Amino acid sequence: MRFDGGAAAQLARARVMRERLRHRGPDGEGELVDPYCVLQHTRLALLDREGGAQPMTTPDGRFSIVFNGEVYDHTALRAELSYPFRTRCDAETVLAAFAAWGPACVRRFNGMFAFFVWDHARRCGFLARDPLGVKPLAYAWDGVELVFASEAHAVAHCRDSPVRADDDAVLEYLIAPCFSGVATSMFEGVEYLQPGHTLEVSREGATARRYFRFEVAADGEAPAPEALRSALQRAVERACVAEAPIGVFLSGGLDSSAIAAFAAAALPEPPPAYTIAFEGMAGFDYDHSTIVVSDDSPFATRAAAASGLSLMRVQAPRSELAADLERIARHNDALPAWEQEVAQDRLARAAAGTVKAVLVGDAADETHFGYHFLLDAAATASPAAILRRFGQVPVRREVLADPLATFTERYRAWMRPSDSPAQRIAGTTALIVERWLPRLLHNGDVHTMRAGLEARVPFADRELLALAAAVPPASGLAGGVEKAVLRAALRGVVPEEIRARRKSALPKDQGAAGVLQSEASRLLADPPELVRARVDVAALAPLLAPQRRLIEWERAALFRIIGLCHFGHHHGIP
Incomplete structure (x- = not known):
């Protein structure tokens, strides 16, 4: 998008960007060209493959859209809109909603999305990203030209300036990997639109606005477990709507097992399930591991059997690990932060041969008090205690004299210095939701979409998030047990040994x-x-x-x- 009328002259650059993102949309491509705006789109089609080509334009020619993701309530929204719909796609619903309600439309959407609308009449653009940041959106704005894409490397490599690293982002990756690649991209001059934000760009400039914030209640009465269970079931049912096969990533933990159970009931046929398998996994030292505290294999087997799912054990041979490390570094332009990304890549490539979307348990731990360290007073008093759990890469002293202190101070703004444990836990949860969760969601998106596979996140459902935010720490961590209310909600939904199982992260190869x-x-x-x-x-x-x-x-x-x-x-x- 250019306000000097030179956008069409950049068509070749825009097509190069589209090719860089071909993996995200193997089902189709399209473009729109006018003097002020060039739009390119590659499509992964889960609804109306024949009719849902993008970019889309309203019948009056006023607005055009490029859209990525899924809006699960789009059928209900259509009933409120007076619009001559021509497709079954949610992208057209979003376009119609913007034409009718303007930027406020984002508050009506329940789903995961990143989109851009161009107003041909006013010559201004509108970017939006979903509440938690499931779908990525990178951009560069210099006052004349706006360039944006689903992945930051596509923006970085299409600009006239040399590709350089953002020094601060790289240092954050070395010192605080769990929070890195969120505030900004790893490329100098390329930003991320933050979760729950919109960006309006016109000749007058660019204006970012926040429309969503997840804030847990420090006190109060928690919603009834039955309400939480029903909301999760509806969230899974919404995420199962597609005109293409859907699978499940199944670790045997509480979250993925519940999703598998609800999906098996919602779909005409039980979905295929996928779990990771490393060499010697049963013999790993789980007692001295920070976040992987048990072997997933027996629990995944039990969960699959309970829901009637076929379970594929996806092998990750150690002999191929060196190639895996290079591949995920090429794929993840926010830089691979956790060893578990090897498993994410392997699972995605295995599932892509059979299904086009997978349901995942992401966002449950971050929004339902799923981390045991929230019970540690030191961890809720200072970000340093969280950072020390993951270790730091040694940085040259002349670059940063005290790296841990530097980044601890940066994250302190989210913490709540207080004598109240509930207030401290609420503050730490805010940090986790705003800086940790978007990094996890980015990893999940980039590895699945590299394989032409869409990861759907039922725990990011707006209805469920509203209930989760009403659970105070005293209830969510009752009895010193993480996810206490969610565990109560899932009694009878998953096998009891899984419902009581301690949180354990996606496995990594301890023998590597x-x-x-x-x-x-x-x-x-x-x-x-x-x-x-x-x-x-x-x-x-x-x-x-x-x-x-x-x-x-x-x-x-x-x-x-x-x-x-x-x-x-x-x-x-x-």
């Missing part, structure tokens, strides 16, 4: 240390300047010794170094 050491040694022998200028490479040397037995945070540090090296090489970043 040798591969990580070998790959890190190879890449650090001649690292890109991106790494050399920021990382204290010498301080990493002891971790590379073959006889060194790595603990969890050391393995994570090497994982991130490998990701950063591959990222620099792939994007040609000095």
